[in-house]
Amino acid sequence: MDTVTGASSLVRALEDAGCEVIFGIPGGAILPAYDPLLDSVKIRHVLVRHEQGAGHAASGYAQATGRVGVCVATSGPGATNLVTPLADAYMDSVPIVAITGQVNRSMIGTDAFQEADIRSISLPITKHAFQVTDPADIPAVIAEAFALAAGGRPGPVLVDIPKDVLAATTTYTPAAPVAISRITPAANEIRRAAGLIASSRRPVFYIGGGVVRAGAAAELRTLAERTGIPVVTTLMARGAFPDSHRQHLGMPGMHGTVPAVAALQQSDLLIALGTRFDDRVTGVLDLFAPNAAVIHADIDPAEISKNRKADVPIVGDCKDVLVSLNAAVRRAPVLTSWWAYLDGLRDRFPLGYDWPADGKLAPQHVIERIGTLVGPEAIYTAGVGQHQMWAAQFVGYERPGSFINSGGLGTMGFAVPAAMGAQCGVPDRAVWAIDGDGCFQMTNQELVTCALDGIPIKVAIINNGNLGMVRQWQNLFYRGRYSNTGLSTHDRVPDFVALAEALGCAGLRCTEKSEVDDVIMRAMEVRDRPVVIDFVVGEDAQVWPMVAAGTGNDEIMTVRGIKPLFDEDL
Amino acid sequence: MNRHELSLVLRNAPGALARVVVLFSSRGVDVESLSLDPTERGDVSRMDVVVWLPAGRNPDQLVKQLSRLVDVKSVVAVADPARNQIGA
Ligand SMILES: Cc1ncc(C[n+]2csc(CCOP(=O)(O)OP(=O)(O)O)c2C)c(N)n1
Ligand SMILES: [Mg+2]
Numbered sequence: 001m002d003t004v005t006g007a008s009s010l011v012r013a014l015e016d017a018g019c020e021v022i023f024g025i026p027g028g029a030i031l032p033a034y035d036p037l038l039d040s041v042k043i044r045h046v047l048v049r050h051e052q053g054a055g056h057a058a059s060g061y062a063q064a065t066g067r068v069g070v071c072v073a074t075s076g077p078g079a080t081n082l083v084t085p086l087a088d089a090y091m092d093s094v095p096i097v098a099i100t101g102q103v104n105r106s107m108i109g110t111d112a113f114q115e116a117d118i119r120s121i122s123l124p125i126t127k128h129a130f131q132v133t134d135p136a137d138i139p140a141v142i143a144e145a146f147a148l149a150a151g152g153r154p155g156p157v158l159v160d161i162p163k164d165v166l167a168a169t170t171t172y173t174p175a176a177p178v179a180i181s182r183i184t185p186a187a188n189e190i191r192r193a194a195g196l197i198a199s200s201r202r203p204v205f206y207i208g209g210g211v212v213r214a215g216a217a218a219e220l221r222t223l224a225e226r227t228g229i230p231v232v233t234t235l236m237a238r239g240a241f242p243d244s245h246r247q248h249l250g251m252p253g254m255h256g257t258v259p260a261v262a263a264l265q266q267s268d269l270l271i272a273l274g275t276r277f278d279d280r281v282t283g284v285l286d287l288f289a290p291n292a293a294v295i296h297a298d299i300d301p302a303e304i305s306k307n308r309k310a311d312v313p314i315v316g317d318c319k320d321v322l323v324s325l326n327a328a329v330r331r332a333p334v335l336t337s338w339w340a341y342l343d344g345l346r347d348r349f350p351l352g353y354d355w356p357a358d359g360k361l362a363p364q365h366v367i368e369r370i371g372t373l374v375g376p377e378a379i380y381t382a383g384v385g386q387h388q389m390w391a392a393q394f395v396g397y398e399r400p401g402s403f404i405n406s407g408g409l410g411t412m413g414f415a416v417p418a419a420m421g422a423q424c425g426v427p428d429r430a431v432w433a434i435d436g437d438g439c440f441q442m443t444n445q446e447l448v449t450c451a452l453d454g455i456p457i458k459v460a461i462i463n464n465g466n467l468g469m470v471r472q473w474q475n476l477f478y479r480g481r482y483s484n485t486g487l488s489t490h491d492r493v494p495d496f497v498a499l500a501e502a503l504g505c506a507g508l509r510c511t512e513k514s515e516v517d518d519v520i521m522r523a524m525e526v527r528d529r530p531v532v533i534d535f536v537v538g539e540d541a542q543v544w545p546m547v548a549a550g551t552g553n554d555e556i557m558t559v560r561g562i563k564p565l566f567d568e569d570l
Numbered sequence: 571m572n573r574h575e576l577s578l579v580l581r582n583a584p585g586a587l588a589r590v591v592v593l594f595s596s597r598g599v600d601v602e603s604l605s606l607d608p609t610e611r612g613d614v615s616r617m618d619v620v621v622w623l624p625a626g627r628n629p630d631q632l633v634k635q636l637s638r639l640v641d642v643k644s645v646v647a648v649a650d651p652a653r654n655q656i657g658a
């Protein structure tokens with residue numbers, strides 16, 4: 001038991017919790033914590049340029065490493081700037097701990113300078129929020145915050161600490177280890193699941209991000225190969241099963257592949273693991289997989305039967321569930337005609353794209369070449385929009401955690417800070433942010449952080465001159481009336497190459513198909529700075545296939561008006 | 571709409587009540603009445619809530635969502651013999 005300040009206690013508690021990097025910005029209320037941080041040899045502090053960047057960086061770090069990400073902000077505006085990343089991490093079940101300074105205890109509730117009730121603001125978007133009122137509690141609260149963030153279904157936890165608590169003299173008592181209970185999957189449900197799997201005729205593994213969070217990719221592969229059952233991976237699970245694997249049908253959902261969507265729709269058994277039947281996957285719920293029985297395994301009981309009733313509910317960590325299923329499944333189902341049907345769809349409806357009529361680059365080609373040249377050992381992040389969907393479709397993912405994006409909240413501006421965080425966690429891997437020209441303008445300030453802190457990420461801006469995804473909807477559903485979706489980025493406002501240079505990065509531009517490979521290779525050779533590539537691509541490219549919002553998955557269109565599952569009698 | 575009674579044991583922690591109430595609000599739950607009473611154990615309180623859910627919406631889901639809250643020690647849906655129904 002040592003006599004320390006609350007601030008030193010905080011830094012020691014973070015060290016004891018295994019924290020090695022913090023993303024943050026100081027300010028009045030959190031200032032005491034920054035003093036002992038200067039002396040910590042275990043914790044690296046990365047000075048971001050906006051707290052939103054700190055939050056997404058913590059998320060990128062957590063998703064790249066599997067550890068808890070940490071961000072720090074001061075009270076008031078610093079704390080409120082964390083709202084978006086907290087909500088983002090909550091939706092995508094990412095373990096992060098956000099530490100915010102607060103005004104002195106005696107000032108709370110007085111509308112003091114830079115006072116914001118961040119604990120209340122964060123109520124619906126955090127797993128839990130603490131406000132520390134006794135400096136002696138700091139070690140226990142930090143230990144509990146880390147355990148809560150990482151335990152069960154992961155998620156964000158906030159720790160709000162008044163300035164005078166940080167400044168107070170206290171004692172440091174290392175926290176007792178926090179016990180985390182782990183639910184064992186119920187044996188009878190596992191048996192029932194194994195029975196259904198063995199007797200199914202058209203089963204499919206519907207894999208969600210829970211499999212990635214659980215680190216269960218190897219167990220999934222074993223079960224998939226033993227049973228021969230086809231696999232689809234959602235946006236949050238890309239890489240949980242290798243894209244190159246014969247049994248992989250791709251991503252389901254609004255912009256999923258025809259075989260993946262058809263596999264769910266025609267299925268007689270969904271084996272749903274770590275997934276939540278999100279509306280972007282199911283389309284109109286009543287029309288989703290109408291003839292399928294459902295095995296639904298999730299660590300969060302509140303997700304099971306939330307949107308679709310589970311016939312076999314299994315509460316448990318996906319890894320434990322898969323281990324149990326591997327032990328219980330003795331007989332593989334006979335799937336000859338199922339595979340014949342699915343392979344037929346694969347042959348007839350592969351992912352494809354057209355080259356823009358105006359001679360500009362095809363964005364899909366750019367992304368496909370990045371995936372091919374940079375390879376599956378890299379980590380890819382994405383913003384939100386068309387480029388995100390193309391990044392999900394046209395990069396081949398082979399490893400869980402190699403694609404990090406904002407799935408649930410759909411947060412524009414996620415790519416650059418998430419890449420920064422990921423790169424801090426895995427310095428030996430290449431990290432590529434595939435970003436939109438719109439998204440990039442929301443958070444590119446973090447490239448300054450990357451340039452100054454030796455975080456050599458690559459950013460590929462898929463510059464289509466527009467808020468492309470919104471424009472696509474305007475094209476399809478608002479008679480081509482393009483209200484406020486043009487960005488003028490094709491007129492070089494901003495000039496992304498010049499902007500990159502101004503931010504301390506190398507800036508490259510690519511406008512021709514013949515230059516694409518060369519530019520990517522040149523970017524890979526730059527190691528001393530971050531690199532930004534402005535890929536000027538056609539503005540009219542659209543994301544296909546598509547299930548229009550408010551329709552059933554059977555109405556999936558491969559291009560405008562062509563509905564292979566709906567029009568034909570398959 | 572269907573009427574449901576829930577009974578919770580809540581940790582006496584700052585923000586615990588707010589978290590429960592916000593959950594009702596974010597999940598679109600209509601609250602008819604809510605009462606909070608101390609228990610013999612000083613560290614927890616008992617909360618009785620009557621809520622209305624759209625027909626077809628299972629109170630189990632709400633019970634599970636409430637159970638996720640760190641400050642909720644236990645929650646049960648009390649069977650309500652006089653369950654009213656309004657509309658479909
Ligand atoms: C913070 C935020 N604001 C608005 C939106 C709505 N939105 C979704 S995609 C999109 C366009 C994104 O444009 P860009 O980054 O250029 O990507 P593109 O679709 O062109 O590839 C917008 C505005 C959002 N998802 N997030
Ligand atoms: Mg764009």
